[in-house]
Amino acid sequence: MNEMNIAELLADQLEKLLSARVNAESLAILEAGGADLSLWQEIEEMGVADVMRTGDDDAGLGWQDCAELFRVLGRHAAPLPLAETLFARRLMSQANLGIPEGPLALIDPSANADIQLDGSGCLQGEAAMVSWASWATQLLGLARRGDEAFLFSVAASDVAARLEQCDSLGRAPTSAVDFSGITPLAVVAMSDASQIRSGLAVMRALMISGACDKVVELAVDYANTRKQFGKPIGKFQALQHQLAEASCRAAAAEMAGKYACRELDNNQFLAGAAVxxxxxxxxxxEVSRIGHQVFGAIGITDEHELHYYTRRLWQWRAEAGNERYWSEQLGNKVLAAGSEQLWSSLTA
Structure with a gap:
């Protein structure tokens, strides 16, 4: 069985599992502070969380292989940190760090995280918003000392008393974490620290594309069943135009995410992630806007499932750099290359 078959099989198994186990009720339980640890255990037993590890005895699947896994997680607004754990275990295996059991939390460098590594080897500073910190066995992040960047891991037990719960649009477990004076479990110098932010950006882009697909699916189904003036509202051309735009946006997000996966597999961290x-x-x-326009008032009620996806879309939009941040990165890259490189960069 080749790598693509393994990836497709795992994505299919994950799709079936989440379809059976995740619904509006389970998402409401998560947002109320509950945790379905049995779902995490099932996923661990499937081996999904380890497929991006790069050790000699590991599957070592790349970003292109695992793109659909991330999209499945977004499509179901998965109530567990599998995406973060996949990427964190990949980073740890590449750095030859010991990989613990259980879920991992990744510190987003763009989320007001200013963490320094002092001369005594202790961390200083805090991260304003760390998703799933209260679930994790370890937290993984980026610390700086002068011009140097370091990947570090911290035991969750060492910062448990310092977690301060935060509100977020997605309402998933999110905490502010003060790392001052904490000695990390491991510290490894990084030659290119941009791979963390770029990897997080691509991970979130793929999850956004999956959630967009779900919102479009819900909106199309509702438009075909909700009747007004004697016919389904989906028969009205104005609504058809909106749904067509949402479908195009979702498809564009999917294609851009898969393009970025190819770039990451080729160790090109900036352009693909930015796009x-x-x-x-x-x-x-745009997909959130259109979805709520189609549903009207019912879409914002707690009883309806739409908001579980649209709120996460807005949360993921802000994480790992929003569109303004990444458009600036692309613009700076073009300006640095000079006008004579503009056409070739657009058509490459």
């Missing part, structure tokens, strides 16, 4: 996260963030905004 993917910019495109996906714009799609998140």
């Amino acid at each position: 993917a996260k910019y495109t996906a963030s714009v799609a998140a905004k």
Whole structure:
């Protein structure tokens, strides 16, 4: 069985599992502070969380192989940090760090995280918003000392008393974490720290594309069943135009995400991530808007499932750099290359 078959099989198994186990009720339980640890255990037993590890005895699947896994997680607004754990275990295996059991939390460098590594090897500073910190066995992040960047891991037990719960649009477990004076479990110098932010951006872009697909699916189904003036509202051309735009935005986010996966597999960290996260963030905004316009008032009620996806779209849009941040990165890259490189960069 080749790598693509393994990836497709795992994505299919994950799709079936989440379809059976995740619904509006389970998402409401998560947002109320509950945790379905049995779902995490099932996923661990499937081996999904380890497929991006790069050790000699590991599957070592790349970003292109695992793109659909991330999209499935977004499509179901998965109530567990599998996406973060997939990427964190990949980073740890690449750095030859010991990988613990259980879920991992990743500190988003763009989320007001200013963490320094002092001369005694202790961390100083805090991260304003860390998703799933209260679930994690370890937290993984980026610290700086002068011009140097370091990947570090911290035991969750060492910061448990310092977690301060935060409110977020997605309402998933989110905490502010003060790392001052904490000695990390491991510290590894990074030659290119941009791979963390770029990887997080592509991960979120793929999840956004999956959630966009779900919102479009819900909106199309509702438009075909909700009747007004004697016919389904989906028969009205104005609504058809809106749904067509939402479908195009979702498709663009998917293609941009998969393009970025190819770039990451080729160790090109900036351009692909910028294109993917910019495109996906714009799609998140527009697909959410159209979805709520189709549903009207019912779409914002707690009883309806739509808001579980649209709120996460807005949350993921802001994480790992929003569209403004990534458009600036692309613009700076073009300006630095000079006008004579503009056409070739657009058509490459």
